[in-house]
Amino acid sequence: MAHIPPRSRGVLEAQAxxxxLARRVRLPVQRYIHTEALGGLILLAATIAALIWANSPWYDRYHExxxxxxxxxxxxxxxxxxLHHWINDGLMALFFFVVGLEIKREVLLGHLSTPRRAALPVIAALGGMAVPxxxxxIFNYGGDGERGWGVPMATDIAFAIGVLALLGRRIPMExxxxxxxxxxxxxxxAIAVIAVAYTESISFAHLAMVAGLVAIVMVANRVGFSHAAATSIIGFLIWxxxxxxxxxxxxxGVLFALLIPAQPQYSKERFAQESESLIDDYREALSAGDRxxxxxxLGQLEELSQGTESPMERLERLVHPxxxxxxxxVFALANAGLHFSDVDLGSVVxxxxxxxVIAGLLFGKVIGITFFPWLASRFGIVELPRSVSWTSVIGVGFLAGIGFTVAIxxxxxxxxxxxxxxxxxFGIMCASVLAGLAGYSILRMTSRSG
Structure with a gap:
């Protein structure tokens, strides 16, 4: 299913x-880019490329x-x-910036904006993190691998939504x-785990710098100062x-996303009212030859139009692709290159x-995401939407077991x-493949029976 953001589609349709070029190239390309399954396919291709490269005669060059x-x-x-750390610490900060924007949008305006709407996914997600x-x-407590308990908690939303998109309109929107x-x-x-569990030492002097820069952004937001270059520089300094x-x-990235204003400068109602009189003024000016x-x-109209989209919505729309x-x-290409030629696969397996990791992602996710909401429904805390069955929740639980990028x-x-x-x-990749196949099969079966 392709869904170009309405603002982007409107701009391209006007340009078309x-x-x-806009009519024959950019608009069709945008429709293809916003096909949900495509992101997962490109991610899969990058993963396969990394595995081939890391196990080829050019393995040393890969690491160099x-x-x-x-x-x-x-x-x-x-x-x-x-370069590896620039990707993991730098580029992934941009990824988590978009994640932060999505979280803020959902909490303020979306599916998590009221306790009633948030209860079901929140309870399911808590189960989907705690059980894995x-x-x-159970397998690693007290051992060398104990610190990895956060690995099977993660879900790769790009892959999970990509698999769901393969089923098309047969899947209910709920x-x-x-x-x-x-x-x-x-x-x-996952953000909380990264911030709390995997922070070795803290420099309070640098955290004080972060606090000072955050205060500057908050003051700028308060007084209505908005300048893309200045804001970007402050964001880089925070990083x-x-x-x-x-x-x-x-x-x-997450912290900076939370600082981005979520409210538009002008309401759509104000735009509707003022644009009519401005268009009349524009016609009169043209008739009078007052260029x-x-x-x-036109400048006022442009400002009004742009001001009806909040900075949060604009940045998410532009950066998400x-x-x-x-x-x-790029992250997958840099991190999925597992080298097996000199490894005892028996000891790895x-x-x-x-x-x-395999047990946590493949079984823990589906158990937590299914059992916690089921238990809550027994006590009348949550209720499944009418178009959603418990079998389809099990399918979603398996899809959530696709840990991949965030788990890696x-x-x-x-x-x-x-x-x-x-x-x-290795466990992440095996579990992600098996979980994706299981989730797809179950949801395909339930969509047929429905």
Whole structure:
């Protein structure tokens, strides 16, 4: 299902009236880009490419490229990171920035905006985080892999929604909303785990810098100051300060997203009222040949029109495609390259970390996402939508077991031992494939029976 954001579609349709390129190329490309399954397919292709490259004769070159150091040396600070860390700490901060925007939108305006609407996905997501972590610890408590309990808590929403999109219109909208709500709360949980559980040491001086920069943005929002370049520079400085504070730098993306204003400058009602009189003024100015006044009126109309979209909505609309089609595939290319040629596969398959991750993602997710809401429904706390069955909830539970990108990301924070990272990521990939197949099969079966 393709869904171009209405604002973007409107701009392209207007441009298509006069531009052959917009009509024949940009508009069709945008329709294709916003097909939900496409993001998952590109992510899958990047993963396969990474696995092939990492197990080819060019394996050494793969790691040489990732270990290439790039630095920014300014008077105030120096940031010197390998390409691998620029991807994991830098590009993924942009990914978590979009995640933060989505969370804020859902909490303020969307599926989590009221307690009644939020109850079902929140309870399901809590179960989908607690049970996988508990199952993982059954296999790893007290062992070398104990720190990896956060790995099976994660859900890759791009893959999960991509699989759901393959089923098309046979899936009720309420079920899709349920999966999105679960994923948003799951993302919030993953952010909390990254910030709390995988922070080794803290520099309070750099955290104070973060607080000062946040205060500047809050004051700017309060007085109505809005300048894209200045805001971007402050966002970058927040990222640098967070990177040097010891708290993982991706948290800067979430923090900065929460600072983006969620309310438009002008209401749509005000635009409707004022635009009519401004258009009349524009016609009068044209009739009188008053070019200067007509241009001024166009400026007012432009400001009114742009002001009806909040900065939060605009940034999510513009940045989201970049995360889906650039950032996440690049992350997969840099992190999914598991090297098996010199590895004892038997020890990897039977390792406690591997088993814990597979069991947590494949079984823990579906148990938590199904049992917690079912228990809550017995007590009258939540109620399933009429078009959603418990069997389809089980299918969604399996789709949530597609951990992939976020789970791989957390595994790199949890472990420093390459063997444990390999075991965790092997388990993530196996569980994600099996969970995706199981979820697709169950939902396809329920959609046929429905």
């Amino acid at each position: 009236e006069t531009s052959y 490229i990732l270990e290439t150091h790039l630095s920014i040396d300014l008077a105030l600070f120096v940031v010197d990171l390998s 972590a508990a199952i993982y610890l 079920l899709r909303i349920f999966l999105l709500g679960v994923a948003v709360v799951d993302d919030l949980g 640098v300060a967070m990177l040097k504070s010891g708290v993982h730098a991706t948290i800067a 200067e006044h007509s241009e001024a009126v 970049w995360t889906s089609y650039v950032i996440l595939p 039977t390792g406690d970390v591997t088993i814990g 990301f957390i595994s790199g924070l949890a472990f420093t031992d390459p063997a444990l990272i390999l075991n965790a990521q």
